[in-house]
Amino acid sequence: MNDFNNATLLSSAERAVVPREQTQAILDLRAAASARIKPADRYTLADRLEEQAQRHGERPFIIYGEQRLSFALINARADRLAHVLYARGLRPGDVCALAMENRPEFFCCWFALAKLGVVAGFVNTQVSGRPLVHALQAIDAKAMLVGEEVLGNVLATQGLPPLPLWLVADAEQPWTGAMPSQVDTGLAQALATAPAMPFPRDVRADLRAESPCLLIFTSGTTGLPKAARYSHMRWMSTGDIMEITLQTTAHDVFYCCLPLYHGAAATSVTSTALKTGAAIVVRRKFSVREFWNDVRKHHVSVFQYIGEICRYLLNQPEVAGERDHGLRCMLGAGLTRESWQNWLRRFGPIQVFEGWGSTESNTNVVNVDNYLGACGRVPYWEKSNLRLVRYDVETDSHPRDENGFYQLCEAGEVGEALGFIINHPDIGGGRFEGYTSAEATASKIRRNVFSQGDAYWSSGDLLRFDKDGYLYFIDRIGDTFRWKSENVSTLEVAAALGDFEGLELINIYGVQVPGQEGRAGMAAVLMQPGRSFDPQAFYALTETRLPRYAAPVFVRVSAAADLTSTFKLRKVDLQRQGYAPAAFSDPLFIRDDSSRSYVPYSAQVLERIGLAAFVGDTSQ
Numbered sequence: 001m002n003d004f005n006n007a008t009l010l011s012s013a014e015r016a017v018v019p020r021e022q023t024q025a026i027l028d029l030r031a032a033a034s035a036r037i038k039p040a041d042r043y044t045l046a047d048r049l050e051e052q053a054q055r056h057g058e059r060p061f062i063i064y065g066e067q068r069l070s071f072a073l074i075n076a077r078a079d080r081l082a083h084v085l086y087a088r089g090l091r092p093g094d095v096c097a098l099a100m101e102n103r104p105e106f107f108c109c110w111f112a113l114a115k116l117g118v119v120a121g122f123v124n125t126q127v128s129g130r131p132l133v134h135a136l137q138a139i140d141a142k143a144m145l146v147g148e149e150v151l152g153n154v155l156a157t158q159g160l161p162p163l164p165l166w167l168v169a170d171a172e173q174p175w176t177g178a179m180p181s182q183v184d185t186g187l188a189q190a191l192a193t194a195p196a197m198p199f200p201r202d203v204r205a206d207l208r209a210e211s212p213c214l215l216i217f218t219s220g221t222t223g224l225p226k227a228a229r230y231s232h233m234r235w236m237s238t239g240d241i242m243e244i245t246l247q248t249t250a251h252d253v254f255y256c257c258l259p260l261y262h263g264a265a266a267t268s269v270t271s272t273a274l275k276t277g278a279a280i281v282v283r284r285k286f287s288v289r290e291f292w293n294d295v296r297k298h299h300v301s302v303f304q305y306i307g308e309i310c311r312y313l314l315n316q317p318e319v320a321g322e323r324d325h326g327l328r329c330m331l332g333a334g335l336t337r338e339s340w341q342n343w344l345r346r347f348g349p350i351q352v353f354e355g356w357g358s359t360e361s362n363t364n365v366v367n368v369d370n371y372l373g374a375c376g377r378v379p380y381w382e383k384s385n386l387r388l389v390r391y392d393v394e395t396d397s398h399p400r401d402e403n404g405f406y407q408l409c410e411a412g413e414v415g416e417a418l419g420f421i422i423n424h425p426d427i428g429g430g431r432f433e434g435y436t437s438a439e440a441t442a443s444k445i446r447r448n449v450f451s452q453g454d455a456y457w458s459s460g461d462l463l464r465f466d467k468d469g470y471l472y473f474i475d476r477i478g479d480t481f482r483w484k485s486e487n488v489s490t491l492e493v494a495a496a497l498g499d500f501e502g503l504e505l506i507n508i509y510g511v512q513v514p515g516q517e518g519r520a521g522m523a524a525v526l527m528q529p530g531r532s533f534d535p536q537a538f539y540a541l542t543e544t545r546l547p548r549y550a551a552p553v554f555v556r557v558s559a560a561a562d563l564t565s566t567f568k569l570r571k572v573d574l575q576r577q578g579y580a581p582a583a584f585s586d587p588l589f590i591r592d593d594s595s596r597s598y599v600p601y602s603a604q605v606l607e608r609i610g611l612a613a614f615v616g617d618t619s620q
Helices: 020-034 045-056 071-087 104-116 129-138 148-155 187-192 232-246 263-276 291-297 307-314 337-347 438-443 490-497 535-545 572-577 603-608
Strands: 060-064 067-070 095-099 119-122 143-147 165-168 212-217 227-231 253-256 279-282 302-306 329-333 351-356 386-390 414-420 445-447 455-465 470-476 481-483 486-488 503-512 519-527 554-558 588-592 597-600
Touching: 020 232, 045 071, 045 104, 045 232, 045 263, 060 071, 060 104, 067 071, 071 104, 071 187, 095 104, 095 148, 104 119, 104 143, 143 148, 148 165, 165 187, 212 232, 212 263, 227 232, 227 263, 232 263, 232 329, 253 263, 263 279, 263 302, 302 307, 307 337, 337 351, 386 455, 438 445, 470 490, 481 503, 481 519, 490 503, 490 519, 490 535, 503 572, 535 588, 535 597, 588 603
Parallel strands: 060 279, 095 119, 095 143, 119 212, 143 165, 253 279, 253 302, 302 329, 329 351, 519 554
Antiparallel strands: 060 067, 212 227, 386 414, 414 455, 445 455, 455 470, 481 486, 503 519, 554 588, 588 597
C-alpha cells in the first residue's frame, strides 16, 4: 500500500501523482483505526501495557545501550513502582511531574503512574528557575519524580511549590553534591521491598479512555509554554493509526533520540511500538557520530526525525557503505524538499512519512504517498475536518465574506490551517482537548467561522495545497513577514539557501527597520567547523534562488546554534537584537547590490542603501 517506488527519487514535477482514490483508501484505514477506542471505554494506557506484556512477554521492548528490557520486565517494574507511589499517597486524577532524561526508568515511572490512574506531567529536563516553577504550577503537580541527572536544575530553583521530590537514581550521572532534606532518596529502597505482584486494576477501574493521561508542554520558542492535555484514548489511537500507516509489526525496531518529554517521542514512537509489540532503541540525546552505528547495530527499521536532525546527518562527510542499513521508513516533520531529495540520493530508498500537526491539535495530515516535499494530502475535503482559510499577513487578520464568515483558500493560496472541533460523546477524533489553562484553551478556538455556532481549533500555521490536494507547510504566522509589500516565508527562504556551501545551520527572521513598513529579512548563519562565510558567494546564491524582496538584507555569522531541546530554531531573541552590532559580538554583514556582495556592517553602508540604524524590536 505504501510501497516505495523509484519515482520518489524524482522531483515532484517529474512524478506521476498518486490517484486520489488510492490515497483516500489509506486515509480511510487510518480513520477506522482512530475510531476503535471510544471516549467512554474503561480502557487506559496501563491496560494496553498489561495486555502486551501478556502477549509479547519476553520480546524486547526497551533497548538502552547493552540493556534489553522485555515487555514483561518493564510491566513488572512499573507494577512495583505503582505500589510504592500508591503508598506515598498518589491517587487517580492526581498529577505527578516527571523530569528525567531518556532512559528505561522514564518508561517505568510513566507506566507506573498510568497504573495508578495518575496524570503524568512531563517536564523539560533543561529548565530551571522561573520556567520550572511555572511548569509545576501550570499542571498543579502533587509530587515530582526527579531523575538524579536533572537534580541540579531543581535545587538551583527558588520558589518551588511545596511538593514531595522523589529521587530516581541515575548510575550514569550520580549527584555529587549535598542532598537537601526536601529530596526523598528512599525510592530505591522502597522498590526493593515492594510487592512483586500486579498492581490492582480496581484502583483505576472507573477511569474512562477520554480521561487525561499526559500533560505535555508545547515546545514554543518564546515565553512560558502551555501544558496540553493528552487523553488515554488519543494516545492509544495514535498507536492504532500509525500501526496502519507505517505497517509496523513486532519485528520492527524504532529509534528514539528525541526527548521523551516532547510530544513526538512520547506519543508516536512509544504508542506505536507498544501497540505492535515492537522494540524501541532509546538514546539519551541525539548523536551525529553514533546515529548510523546504532541503526546498524540494533537493526533499526523506523526512525522519527526532526528536519534539523536530517540536516546534521547530511552535513557529515560521505563514507563507504552508507546505504548498508535496515532503515525502511521514517516519520516526522520539517524535512525540506531539498534535504528530502539529498537524503534519498545518499542513504537509499527509505519511505518518508512527512507530516503536519502539533501536540494539542485536533487535526493532522501525513504524507502517505511519498510525494516529495508535501506534508500530507486531502484528496476529498468533505472527508477531513481540516480547512485552510485566507489570512492577511499585513493586517494579521482573516478576510471575511459578505456574511462575515471566513473565506476558504483556493489551490495555490497560502492560508491558516483550522480544525473543525467535534464534540460527540461517542467520537474521539476531532476533539480539542485543550490545555490546563482555560484562558489558553479559549485563545485557540475560533467561533462562527463558516456558520453561526461552529467552532474551529486555530493552528497558527500557514499552509497551502496544490491542485492535487497535496499540502505544504509554509511558516508559522508570527514568522512570516512583509517586506517591500510582499510576504516572505522564513521557511521557504531557509530552504532556498540551506545548501550554501559550508553551511551548518541557517535561521531566517524579520527585523524592524525605523521608517520602513514591514520587516527586513535577516539571516543568522552557523558555518561548519573549519569553514568561513563567503559573502560574495552567498549573495550570488540569493540572486539565483530568491526574488530580491525575499533575499536577506542582513547576515549575522553566529558562533553557535540557538536551538530548543527539540532542534527548533529560536528567533525572538535574535529579532530583538536585530542588526545592532553593539548587541552581540558576531560578525554582521549588509546586502550591497552595488558590489554584488554582503559587506561588513557600517553606518556608511547602512546610509547608502537607505536604511536607518536599528533601535530595537518592541513588538515581541
